[in-house]
Amino acid sequence: MLKYGRSLSTKLLNICIASMCKAQQLMKSETVIIDGIRLGVLPDVFTYNTLIDAYCRFVSIDAGYSVLHRMKKAGIAPDVISYNSLIAGAARKCLLSRALDLFEEMLQSGIRPDVWSFNILMHCLFKLGKPDEANRIFQDVILSSVDPCPTAFNIVINGLCKSGYTSNALMLFRNLQKHGFVPQLYTYNILLNGLCKAGKLRAARGILVELRDSGHQPDAITYTTVMKYCFRYRQFHRGLEILSEMRSEGYTFDGFAYCTVIAALIKIGMIKEAEEIIEQMQRSGIEPDVVAYNTLINLYCKQGRVGDALKLLDEIEKSGLESDAYTHTIIIDGLCKAGDIEGARRHLNYMNTLGFGFNLVAINCLIDALGKEGQIDQALKLFESMEVKDAFTYTILVHNLCKARRFLTASKLLMSCLKCGFKTLRVTQRAVLDGLRDSGYTNEARKLQSKIRLARFIH
DNA sequence: TTAGGGTTAG
Secondary structure, eight states: OGGGOTTOOHHHHHHHHHHHHHTTOHHHHHHHHHHHHHTTOOOOHHHHHHHHHHHHHHTOHHHHHHHHHHHHHTTOOOOHHHHHHHHHHHHHTTOHHHHHHHHHHHHHTTOOOOHHHHHHHHHHHHHTTOHHHHHHHHHHHHHSSSOOOHHHHHHHHHHHHHTTOHHHHHHHHHHHHHTTOOOOHHHHHHHHHHHHHTTOHHHHHHHHHHHHHTTOOOOHHHHHHHHHHHHHTTOHHHHHHHHHHHHHTTOOOOHHHHHHHHHHHHHTTOHHHHHHHHHHHHHTTOOOOHHHHHHHHHHHHHTTOHHHHHHHHHHHHHHTOOOOHHHHHHHHHHHHHTTOHHHHHHHHHHHHHTTOOOOHHHHHHHHHHHHHTTOHHHHHHHHHHOSOOOHHHHHHHHHHHHHTTOHHHHHHHHHHHHHTTOOOOHHHHHHHHHHHHHTTOHHHHHHHHHHHHHHHHHO
C-alpha cells in the first residue's frame, strides 16, 4: 500500500477501487480500503457504491447488500445510487420481487427514486415478459415530475420491439419525435433491429435512410444488424456487400460482426469461407467468448467433426468460461446429425446435470434424428411426452412422418399445429397434401387444404 | 447505476 504514498486522498482511493472492481479484484479492493483507513483516508459514499455494484455483479445481491450494512455502520448514508446498484443487481438476475422489495426499502428510508430507478425496473419487467407493467411505470414517469431521459425512451422502444409490439414501438418513436425528441443513434439501432426482426423490411429501410439523413453515421452495430438480416432473408449478395462496406468504412470487426458472418456462411453451406473468416477472427486477437466458441463448435459439427467440437467444450470448461444452452444444443444436434442418438441422449442428460432445464431445441433435434433413423414411433412417443412444443417440433415430425409415408398421422399433426396458431412452411404443407393425394386420401387432402386456407386468413 | 448488434433445430 505504501506505494500509493501518504498523499493518497479519497478521490484517488476511489479511482483505485473503481479500477480494481472493474477487474473483479474485490479482495484487493478490501485490502486497499483497510490500508487507506490506516493512513487516514476514509472511504465515502462513492467508494461504497462502487463496491456494492461490483459485489452485485460478480458475487451476489446478498454480498452487495452486506456492503450497504457496512456503510451504514461506518456512518455513511446510502443514497439513490446505492439502491439503484442493488436494484440493478436483482434486475440483472431477473429477481423481480427482490428488486421491488429494494425499491420499497429505498422509499421507506426516505430516498427518492430517480429516473434510473424506474429505467432499471422497466427493463427488468420487459425482460420478464411483462410489457404491460413496464408500460405502466413508463406512464407514471411521463406523468410525474421525474424527467425522462433518452435512455428511458430507448428502454421502452426496445422493450416493445422485443415483446413483439414493433408497431407500437414505431408509433411511440413518431409521437416522441413530434414532441421534440431527437433520436440517438442508439434509438435508431434499436428500432432498426426490431423492425428487421419482425420482417418489416420496408419500414427498416426507411429508418436507415432517416438515420443517415439526421446526420448520424451508422456504426458497427448498425452494420452488423443490417448484415444479419440480409443473410436471414437470403439476400446474401447484399449481406456480403455490407460486409465489405463496413470494412472500407474502417470499422474493425468485433466478435459480434465475426459471429454474424460466420454463422450466416455456415447456414448457407459456404463452409470454406466460414473457415477463412474464423481464421481471421482468431488472428485478430479477439479473446473468444462463449458465443465465439459456440460458433466454432457449430462449424465443427457441420463438418462432422463432433470429436473436435467436444474437445472445444472441454477447452471452454477449462478456460473458466461457462458453456451455455447454445453450446450444448449445437453439440446435441451435431451428434444427432452424425447418427449418434445414444450420444445425443447422453449429452442431454449431461446438460441436465449441469442445471439446464428443459430445452426445446435439443428435443426437437432428437425427434428429427429418431425420424431420420427410422424410429418414427419413438419420435412420436417423445412428441407425446412433451408439454411444450413449437412450430419446429411439428414441422420436423410432419416431415419425418411423410418420409415414412404415414400421411394421415402427418395430416392430423399439421392440423393441430395450425390450430395452435404456429406458422408452417409451404413445403411442409405441400409434402402432406401431395402425399395424401398420391395415396388416395383425397377427402383428407381437401379437409387439410381448407384448414390451411382458414389459418392463412386468421393469422 | 440503465438502454442497441453476434451463436442452435424444420
